[in-house]
Structure formats: C-alpha cells, structure tokens
Amino acid sequence: MTTKNRALLVHLLTATGAVLAMLAMLAAVDQDWDMMFFWLIVAFFVDGIDGPLARKYDVKTYAPQYDGALMDLIIDYLTYVFIPAYALFKSGLLPGWTGWFAIIVITFTSVVYFSDTRMKTKDNSFQGFPGCWNMVVIVMFALSPNFWVILAVVVALSVAMFLPLKFVHPVRTERWRNVTLPIAILWTALAGHAAWVGFTEPAWMLWALALSSIYLISAGIIQQLIPAQNRS
Numbered sequence: 001m002t003t004k005n006r007a008l009l010v011h012l013l014t015a016t017g018a019v020l021a022m023l024a025m026l027a028a029v030d031q032d033w034d035m036m037f038f039w040l041i042v043a044f045f046v047d048g049i050d051g052p053l054a055r056k057y058d059v060k061t062y063a064p065q066y067d068g069a070l071m072d073l074i075i076d077y078l079t080y081v082f083i084p085a086y087a088l089f090k091s092g093l094l095p096g097w098t099g100w101f102a103i104i105v106i107t108f109t110s111v112v113y114f115s116d117t118r119m120k121t122k123d124n125s126f127q128g129f130p131g132c133w134n135m136v137v138i139v140m141f142a143l144s145p146n147f148w149v150i151l152a153v154v155v156a157l158s159v160a161m162f163l164p165l166k167f168v169h170p171v172r173t174e175r176w177r178n179v180t181l182p183i184a185i186l187w188t189a190l191a192g193h194a195a196w197v198g199f200t201e202p203a204w205m206l207w208a209l210a211l212s213s214i215y216l217i218s219a220g221i222i223q224q225l226i227p228a229q230n231r232s
Helices: 003-029 033-056 068-090 097-114 133-143 147-160 177-196 203-225
Strands: none
Touching: 003 033, 003 068, 033 068, 033 133, 033 177, 068 097, 068 133, 097 147, 133 147, 133 177, 133 203, 177 203
C-alpha cells in the first residue's frame, strides 16, 4: 500500500465518526441511551486513534485534498456536544426550565469555543474546558445526581471554556502522560461498561468512573499550579 493510500485511509477512518454520530442520534431519538452512549464511546475511541495515525502517516503532505482537522471538528461537535446535550435534555435528569437552560448554554458556548483559534496551548493541551460534554453527560447518567448538581456542573464548565485554565489532552499532553493516558483508557472502559449494562454497575465502578473523570478534568489545572521543573 502506498503512503498516499495510507494517508487517505486515515481520513476515511476519521469520517466514520459521522456514521457513528448518526447511529448515536438515532438511538437517542428512541431514548435508547445505552446504545447511544455505546456509539458515542466507539466514536470517542476513533477520535483517540485517528490523530496519532494522521501524524504518523503525515496526512497534510500525502492527502492534503481533505482537511482532517476540519472533519474532526465537525464530528466532534456532533459527538461531544450536540448529541450529549440532546440526551441530557430528553433524559429527564433536568426538569422544566433547567433542561432548556442546559441545552441552550451547552450548544451555544461550545460552538463558540470550537471556533476559537486559541483553544490549543503550547504543550498540546486545551485552553479552557474543551467541550467534552459526552464525558460529562455519561457520568451524569451513571451517577444520577440531584438536578441542581448537574446544573451547577453545566454552568461551571461552560464558564471554564473561556477562562485561562488548562485541560490536558490524554494523548498529546506529554506531562503526566504516563498517568493520564492509562486513566483515560480506564475511563473509556468504565464508561463503556456502564452503558453496556444500562448504568446498573456496582458502586465501586461508579466511584472509579467519577474519580477518573475528576482527574481528567483537573489534571491540567493542577499542572498550572505546580509548574514543571526544568531539566538541566
């Protein structure tokens, strides 16, 4: 297989995220939340591997006719923001006006954030909460906290999108990657299992899901508070 064909296949792998988004949306319309999250987690996995493959096969050089970054952003908005926001609204976790408030705030702030050219930091982290509402919403489904807690989380993370706070990329942020990447893999496995069993997993798995989520959200901020030591 030629280098150009390998690069093209990476773009096609990224494009499968649109199909996965449609499958997730169809499940969400039927309120089949287990299958919706299953497809979103598969899309999350694809999103995690297509970037390293794109860099390995240098798609910008060998398949420049397609903008992989743009394709990725379109799919990410569907799978990270649009579908999870819809699920949160229709699930009944947020009654009355709170559901409307959440869906409007999440979709509006996220589209502004996704178009911000300053969203990446020098160490390949994100500046501001990167709109990973798929991760937030699946935790809310698993834990089913009081709706005021959910609303507070939505508001806090929406504001955090536009604050000078760092949020790590599990693959590309080098600092603490030997910890962050395994925790991200653990989170994916726990979230996938939670969706697979209809959010009836044992309490210890729910705690593991919650704690791994807290780490992934807070690791970058902690790194800001504890500057890296320069190696001589």
